[in-house]
Amino acid sequence: MSEYLMTHNQLRVGILGLGAAANHLHLPACAAASEKIKLVGGCDISPEGRQKFKQAEVFSSLDVMLERTTPDLLIIATPPSDHLASCLLAIEAKCHIFCEKPFVPSLADADKIISAAHTNGVHVSVNNQFRYMDTHRAAFQAIDNPGFGELRYVLATQTFRPSAQTEKGWRGDLTQRTCFEFGIHVFDLLRYFFKEEPISIFASMPKKHPGEPDLLNTIHVEFSGGKTATIILDRLSRGPEHYLDVRLDGEYADITTSIGGRACFEIGMHTAERRPYARFRFAFGGVATLKNGRTERILAKNPLDPIREATKYLFSEIVNALINGEKPPSSAEDNRHTLSLVIASYDSAKKNRPVLLSSYTRQTG
Template sequence: MTCSGNNKWVRKTVERIAIIGLGKAGRTIHLPALKKLKNVQIVGAYDVQGGGEALGLPSFSSIDQMLAEARPDMVVVATPPASHVELTRRALLADCHVFCEKPLAETMADADAIAALAAERRRQVVVNSEFPFMPIHWEAKRRMSQPGFGDLQFVMIQQSFVVTPETEEGWRGADPQRTLKEFGTHVLDLAQFFYGERPLSLRARMPRPGRPDGPDYLNLLELEFSGERFAQITLDRLTRGRHRYLDIRLDGTEAAIETRLGGRMQAKAGLRPRTRRPFVELDMAMGGTARLYRGEACERIATAPLDLFADATAQLLGMSIEAINAGRPPPYTLDDARHTLRLLLACYEAESGGVIRCGEW
């Protein structure tokens, strides 16, 4: 990721961590991630529904009580988006660093206010953009810099996600900005991560066939980078076909890399179309896989674990804590998060197909 930002904060070593929010994200991503880290201690937990005691956590009846009595160095905010700004603000006022679930805010005014408060309190706010820190994406980026891949020319990012009543519970199914707000930060960050720069312009279409006031279940995005290079992003939640959580193709001048999220076990046999030679392939990847292709020849370069979301969150959180403790900016800065939020909001501004120039932001 880009490492913009500054390190003008008063050093506060992160050892004691409290968590706000024990819903699905808290239980399945953030708590498992915290348990993977060494040299940190979970000193407090709060959720409006309670439940911390059942998870074996030191629980409190209010956020104020937790902040005052547990004295955390960092607060993890793992709650729905509408609460992120207020909870981050309260943690900063208690002199805590913050690790917040995405998106940071729902408006740029709120994001800017958080940035101003973080600078005033001299504390770091890190948003959980964990996808670049998944091993298949991290290794793909590394291999792109090695001989044999060439220069990255085109990025294709696709998702075919089957929505169900269960996936649409809570805020998601009722939000007209459901899909890009929930998943857009990840794909926008991945495109910038692979190119190593911010886009010059964007174009967006978000048709809502048959449901003009419903959720944006189809996002068609195009990002232009320097040198007439593009990223094309399709998030399709209209599908009633195959569920493909996230597929990425990175086209270089000498090779291509394809990554896929979603565990599978698959055996294939057949004939190579050009050589007419028989082949047998066994593909086992519990959480995801990355392959490098040169024509029909391929090499598996990385896999992701079954707990890939918690694992990647642990990678980002651990690297962020290490950076904060060393007096350096974290690998994904608040400035990075604000820029991605601005891109996301611009996509909704341009959702009828308009082009927005963003190179001067």
Template sequence: MIRTAIFGLGKVVEQIHLPACLSVSDIQVVAACEPVAARRDAMKERFGIPAVYADARTLVETEKPDLVIVATPPVTHYELSLLALENGAHVLCEKPFMRSLSEADDIIAAADQHHRLLVVNNQYRFMATYHDTKQRLEAGEFGRPYFIQCWQQMYHPANTDATPWRADLKQSTLYEFGSHALDLMSFFFDDLPETVTAIIPRVRLEYDSDVLVQMTLQFPEDRLATLAFNRVSRAPERYLEMRVDCDEASLRLSLGGVARASVGMNRADGRLAPSARFSYVRGGEARAEAGGRSRVIARESNPAFASATATQLRQMIIDMQQPALTNAKARHSREILRTIFAGYESNRQRTTVAVSDITLASIL
């Protein structure tokens, strides 16, 4: 059994990490820490956590866990991840990963030094909506992917978030959520972007965070991606939408619930033909579209945030048991963080930025 401790008992732990841990047979949650006494006691009772502590140091020194899940505000990620690594634990860190590239480099070096695994919880790639689509891409079913569009629309400016650390972020939407979209782009292209062109206008003066983000990313081999996040949109909410255009089909991936019914005319083989489509899921769905037809290739009836995290934990346990540990996944997360910083720098300079030129960067 993997003795597991959790730093932080906020909403992400309640909704994702504890349900994920409880569904993995090899994990035994032995303790958690949380500075707020009422929250600490309530979560202990609800989930049957054997021991709860007010501070992380007392926990690790007393319980000596094999694995620590760091699910606290990002300002504490470096300090708490280092504490866990120095006390012999592997670490699953929530995103956003670190506040700066130097913190990311230092914590990866510490993980290597202590021969421990460090992983960031970019769990979307483990959802069937994305994982099954990737498998079909690798099998060559749709041809070469060459263009990805990713967008989000909702009315949720950071300043109004009920979680204080999120409400205080000035660089919020791209930093706090963008890692998921950028990780998925890299997942489907099997590569990292080379250049970034970003525009982050202040469209609502009452909000000083990045409520509107538009990015164009150039990938190797003449591949392109765009990202558009609008957190002050009055349109119907779309949590995360993607379109992956390939040589033989266009793939539409939706996360956050899908309820669509449509009848239309599509051109196929040089003529117009009627088409109908119906989708209703609370989780996610992927469709392949070609020749005027649309078919489901992956579907999750219910939200998969916790189950995808459980899948990532199972893979992490396998990786922890390998004779030669590698922190390649943490280094990938570092590159995703660098791409985020490249976006902010591109907006500041009002020009295209090479991601490789970003060497010293931190969140504001």
């Protein structure tokens, strides 16, 4: 524990990467936690990024920022190809880390970071924030409880239209694109909802041309006891966008969750009973609904920007844990499990067969 933390009961925080993720997610999270953190520096190789950053002293070199500001916690909001080197520098400086997702491109990189963190006594967390959205936490709380029962099957779907804006920067350079950058969120939710690690994966990622990114993912995930999940990530669709829709099938009911605003008025007829119905639905940032036949009950609604609000929530939990000397959530070790499912999916698609996940487990000792 640093002298500043012991004296002020605040974490000194630095941020590496002053682009879109920092401005949209991490600086608002720091502002929301301002009573418990002090932002001491920002670092970016881009002069434009440095010029716009006014919250603290600004640097072009991570080494220099770590030496001059001695942060307790470093937020890493750079492309994933930079994460290994940046994490190792921060760990060597005895600095805890909150790293953007995707964590790193390979399991070997993840293992290097985890080993270095253990050796130096620091914690590394990753911003897989989807499980901290209000809708997903409400769905999780219903699982294994009366009215829903055991979770048996999950269907997760996305229809998304890539554009010049969405593919700008490092994302547009990826050939392993959709599953690596977005699928990692879905795999994290599956592990969260099923409360266990999956057994096997069978993925298909058809491409018209060999060098193009994986615009279509269909992935079948097997868990114990006959529990299964299907992931469909479709970036070929030219229809309406649905950022992420999830259906959870339980013993006694279903739960549906969505990310993104919804407003619709429905009017129709229940054919069997010849009974008319009408209903209006509205949610700013998505909704979780418990369904049993034709009866529905809203469990939770997301705020207008659920990704930003979930990042605030997770960052607050990490800050509280570090101040209290506890292990923070969303650890690198846990995120390595999620990353292994992404890597296994690409391997399965390449081999055109299911793969067992036991071979992707981290070897220790």
